[in-house]
Amino acid sequence: MGDDIQDCCVLPEAIEARTLEIDSDRRAYSRRFIHSGEVIIRNLPTAHALLDEHQRERCSRCLSTTRRQSNSNDKNSLLRCGGCKQAWYCSRECQRLDFSLHKVECKEAPILLSLNDGHGSSNSKLLVRNFLALRLKNGKVNNNNCCQYCYGNDLRPRDVTIQCGKNHFEKLIQYGNGPLEDQETIDIRRAAQALWNQRKVLNKILMPEIDNYDDDADTETVVINDRSELEDQLERDMRRFRVNNFGVTDSLVRVIGGAVYPLGALLNHSCSPNCLVRYDLSSESSSQCHEPPVMELIAAQDIPIGEELTHSYIELVSSKKSRISNLKQMYGFDCFCPRCCRKKKANSDRTSLKDIGSNHKNDDFKIRLPNNYGSLSPTKLTRWILHNYNPAISNATMTNSTKGTSYLTSFDQDIIFKSLNENDPAIIEAIKVKQQQAKFFMMNGDLEDELSSLKEVVQILKQLTSASGEDQLPLSLELYQARCDRLGSLIVAGGQDNTKEALIECEHIVSFLCLALKHFPNHSLLGLQLFTLGDLYDSNRKSDEAQKTYVWARKNLQISQGRESEMVMLLNEKIVG
Template identity: 25%
Template structure:
């Protein structure tokens, strides 16, 4: 069911949290509470020629705007739908002879919309751009320097013929982008491709253990295309039962961090101190720092292993950036050998190394070892994450596919089914990643039946199929993936 109005939510204000949204009726797991088109959105600088500037889908061949030579579109439909937002931008780019960065472009698109529609409430919005938090007063010295530079670049780019805005108001817009810019993903939700402003989403407060999740939908459902000309929207979806009058919340950061790490990230990017139950009571903290009960290591040994892990992760990061994936595997193996006698399987330092090892080993086609690490990783994740967490669902999906590639069809199929159940809630049945997963589930179920009927024949058929097909290369490990925080922080 597609919900494009805001009738399902109510705006409230409290002394502790400020404004927020609460449920106007009861919801069940997987319900779309509201859907919202972007007020303004842009593609990341690095992907402007690879992602449609209207629907934000990655495509191999895109049509370029014949005038500015900058904007790219899937087809004439996307180009036509984009013209209202691109017209002024197109003219400014041609006049300047160069294109500013994504931050300036997003600010300009917001300003041009304000020029067209005014600063009041836009249709379907519960809050205006003027009333969104900018936190400029909380900026540190370095952030203020960046803000000053952005404002000056914006003024140089902004056409004299357009409505003129004061320095303070321009600063407000950049402040809004800094702490409210939402990360947009490609059609399968696997890569971050842009940033947009969604005013209603900005009203949903944070909780480390939220009752809602946010998913970006590029207009893959026909009902969406008829509702929003931009063919893109975010959906706020319920993770479980929500009672009428209950506050709606999402997590701004990945839960799989220690509470002090989460608090530091929230304070640094969103300028507030988290007082959610999981932070104040330290829930799950014991599991995240659990040690091997059988060996009962001393505090000194635990501290030494954790420091060794941190040092190793720095080396891994360097090796990954250089494409030295065999070195990454070597470092992971060495670290895990040191961790296993000391840390428990739910310890986040061990989980991080196992996640890296599984990803890189899959890329190197070493599926059996990758599957073993993936299985242990999933077992740890299941103890820590909310049962309907989107990142848990994606991790279980990747682990299931890894087992499938390794020929471990029973475990692989089970994990794929588990991931499918989670993503039905977090992404919905029409999202491309859920559809892909459904196809995997059907295929793996068919292979599992073959396996149970005759294990020997199954492996012979599998071996023959692999010999007659080119090796399927897994995606190269990259840091350019969808961030774990829902809002985009300027890099």
């Protein structure tokens, strides 16, 4: 962001924006101690757009999946736009509020919503919606281009939720001077064509002082007057999208849409962040019923005064090589966060068992296992991890669980992301073949053979971990991913035997995540897998383990998704007492 963002944007009292270099590198810092789970920022989008595959199941404005204020017995039957028949709404109120942004989509549906290949583009829709949203408010010209506070109430203070304006958006940094991707260029042209086709109607709204607008009107006073200039403006917007936009996710952390949150873009990236991003989707009990999804920036841990606020732009459960490559390709910068730039010490060392819960920065990227980890079976090691990395377990209980082992061995966290098969083309090919077979069987509804192929992939990778030498733990990213694939199919298959197998796989998956996210234990991915693990314990009649796991999952999801979120409410019903 530019140096003058603070001139056009209000900031919550907990945040201080500092410029480290003139006109660039603007960062956010804490003004005070911020508690874990505290909401730091709530930012309404300037615009948002559903992905095509979700447009029939969610309201185009508030993203709700449930029909509101309906006398129909079918509460899940959304209202369809009678014009384009390509947008759905939970209520007439949401449809009315969304119309000023939907009107161009509605008239230009063949360009934006139903293309020849059967798929629209969320980016082309988002370009149009953002262009209009920055210039309109409630269907009329918006003369306030500054950011402002909104939606204050007892639960969410007025100085936390912010709506950003045009001035802020246009000061967002843009993706460099390099060429855009082909699809991005296509999206710009589609958006420009749609807006150009509707320029007469839009100019009458955007410039109400011009009477009887026609193509001969003074071009200097008209908002949309030159097709080439319009495309240039949309390209600048697209370049801002590229490095600043967010993918809105649901309770299962599936991306359901794209949105523009200018204030959320204030935070820099870190592979070891102290904040996380979540989305408050509109619901019947929500304070922003009928409003767009609000992005919430949450403290993922206690944050002392003066510390920079960061969140992760990419998937954290990945290798350093993959993270650096993705950041360079997607955002155009090299990562210099503590996790990527730390100096590695000796591979392992002995550590007192009581230090396993240490929060010292030097220990953030170390994982700890018992000294005798090499003599433990994968199942026993997995259950040791589940027991000792549960935040509810006390040190005394940990000592008992190790049967007299008083010391741990520490490893660099990156060891579990080390590739097992990068130097063995034959093994790589064997795994690919089995994975392709599994996909083929899935597409043909052959669940039994699909499970057989996925099991073989797991077996190959298990053998690799056991044959990788003393410097390799019986854990790997490839094995974790293979177990995730198999777990999903086992759950779909159902049945007593498959449920038992699913429990074993899920235990391995959660234990891997405990180590992979040791520096960021409130990641929602871990919370969701813990929820699944609790259900599998319950299905296998292990009620004590289920209850402990549900409590652990709730502790995570209360932060990563919110105390009033759907998943936390479901856990509240499952937890006894």
